[in-house]
Amino acid sequence: MASIEPIYDTNWSDMPDDIKLECIGKMKFTERLSLRCTAKAERSLVDSQKIKFTSGRFEGNHDFLGFELSRDNECEFWMRSKDLNKGLELVKYVKKIGLFESLTFSSIYFRSFEEEFFNDDELFTVKHIKFNEFDINQVVIALRKMKNGVESIKIESALSDDIGQILAISHVQNVPYWHITECRCTNSLHKVAQMWIDKNSTVGSTFQASMYEDGWNSFEEFLDQFDDRIISKSDKRTRIRTNNPDRHILLERGVDDVITIDNFTQFYRLMVISADLGESEYDDNCKEWICKIYPGMHVYDW
Template structure:
């Protein structure tokens, strides 16, 4: 490269005289902390550093601090002195970062006022209220593969119509809400899929706890809305037609409780639901009966895919007791292949 440049080759001793093209090549090989050091040396270097994207495997953002993981070796944890510093530096990270996974832990009163577009394959929210969720989702670049929302701390004010109007939500292959309070959420997601003619394999899952509406409410509202679309209804599964003759939507209830009209038990028990776009040619014999496989994606703390195979769970448990290891209950997405670039 240098032989074809007009600059004299004084770059051997002075970084400031190195041609821009070579500096950019060098910056691309630098780790994140090295880039931060370089951008502090001069305005020109800051501009060059800021122009280069960097792959970040996982980023977790809180109001008071953030943590970045660059596989395989580098990681970074940084605390903020005040909210202004937090906003400035977080916006910088979101500007240059290309994330595999990204986590946000904010309440509305702690919203970071994101100003940059966010590039991420998988995004999750923990105890974040409607404003934060909507603001971040609207700034996502195209290509997000999964959206996960955890409303564990009693967040019950999600404006579903507002969230469903976001293109990333309409096109995402997988998303879920843990501890969902909107009993009409299943109906609204299914209707959005019908309107958008969503692809086969698109999935939405939710869990409800004793604090939310009773499980029967989710199914009742769904059935009332799609009365004229029902193909079959077994109680545990409801199948409906869409406007596309090749597509059906299947609603599955995860835990097959038998309440015998015991309202008190129904209110106290957890429940999980899954919506999935399926082929109209799919037969009932092809349904997946291993509900724990998808339940543990939402709640790996309390449920395991081993629950579908008690013997396998016991054997694994005993092996880990002998080795004094901790049993790992579930994976974020067991269908995602490893990517050597991360």
Template sequence: MGNKSSSVQQPLDSFSHWNDLPPELKSACIKHLDFKTRFLLRSTSRAERALVDNQKFCLEHVQIKGLLPYPVNALIPTGFDEQKLTIVPSSHPETAIVIRIRNLTRFFETVLPLLVFILTRSVINEFSVELIRGNDWSTILGESLQTTQLNVRSFHGVVLKNPEVTFFVTRLGPITKSIYLDGNTSNKFPIEDLMNNDIVTNARMLRIRDLTCKDAVWKLAEKWIENDSEIGTTFQVTSVHGHSIPHFVQKFRDRIIFENHDEVRITTNNPSKHILLKLARRWRVSRPLTCVVISSYMKKEEYESFGHWVSKKVMPIWEYLSFVFTDDFHEDDGLNCYSFIILLFHCLWLIITVLFKHVFGRN
């Protein structure tokens, strides 16, 4: 027993002969390194960088966001000095890496190279990026990601500007299965470009918040019919007008199976598939809609729950504010009067901080 226990190998504290190893053996070792060690290794020399960059690795979650949650961040986007980058490895999710960005110089010197490394060399299960005040992601990352295809399974673009939406979506690869975007009630939101993008039209889940285009639903449904999209393919949208269902009915009049004010069911070219458009919830202004490819054998009671994705987190900011002093808030909405009061205090603190910097930060 003593001999057996003494033969157990102990981890090495250092490896002084790393430079003596052939590249093939180094590559074999790199496959077993975690994300942090890979990134540190690639900064030691050009040879090591080439070896590290030659191998893909997996990350569970990558998020760069500001301090303010929706809907406040739609009005007050935070700057580089108030950003947080979160990286969650796939192999050890409990060892999440959180980097707080305190100034613009530090971002470009340290965080940007790290972010470029992640986006170009990794396969990310979920990637979320948020608008930054006074800057444009397409300009910041444009040169570094000029020919890069993003290996992202689920993409979240939070209150991005229209050029940023186009920049990221056009770089998504075939592994992308879900896309979440904000229309920001902009009449110039690039919905036409999105509808001509195969990655978007083939996504299993597409969600757009605050969309003004009344034709988006029927245009995407038309693509689904052409592509014979899989059952379960879903488009969730909060529209800021009530014309989406009438336009859908007008476009597919000859395909309608069932129609009322809240839902429309139509046939496709495949006898085993139908498309359902359902009003998920009635609000004062916005219209949260679910459009989904369903089995032709599905009964009405089976899709009653299709509207459960909707909460006040996805409503436009002006309508959200209209609920503050009413009794329409519920726990399942995620946001309530108490959280709104906290947001107000947060905004007040932000204003005081900005004024303090402006008054006492002068030279």
């Protein structure tokens, strides 16, 4: 027999705080917004309760700010406001109480992005972050406003600037997986590897990148940079030693019967691996990890 929730025959104002908090925990986001507008005491109670979101999305430009919040994979709140002050005030509240499984930042082109969107002490709590159409400075600003515990970072932007700023951020140094699509920084592969060497990064750390012709030299630059560390190399893979005898770094080029070495777009995967991993244990299914960068890689359907 299903349990029956207790019914309290009393006014909200007469309820003890512990009962109010239990009620708030069952409220939807819009209901919490309404309640926190009733009185200062109620606002404090509402703001003390975290709320889990399966996903969130923020976007905007000089004229509007919009965001969408979903719980249990259903949209629970959507807003698109030309009143930036109102929108930014709500963003601060979302940062304070939101626990995000995934969060996407898309096309935010404010004139003073860092002042308008991230100029407060609150931090986002999120596991998986995605950036669409962000420049490198915006990515850096946003990542600095994340709490520890980020599990993946996806940068869906054509970054041509040096990624040194990104590599200096602790989230990037410790994240298990991250990638950049259309990366135009030819030294990105060896810079990520050097960061892993310096930080003694854990086995399983993975970086992936897709590059057009202006990034084709990345593989060769990697070989030149780590010439004295190379354990084995081929057209498809290069393995280097780190300062830790238990760990190596493996660079793979995504090449198979469909994606060739002369393909206009080149795909790379960089991983920290165990020094005990044998070459016979390498994963030859590059289609799987290429599609992690480009889920809709239609070339495999031809």
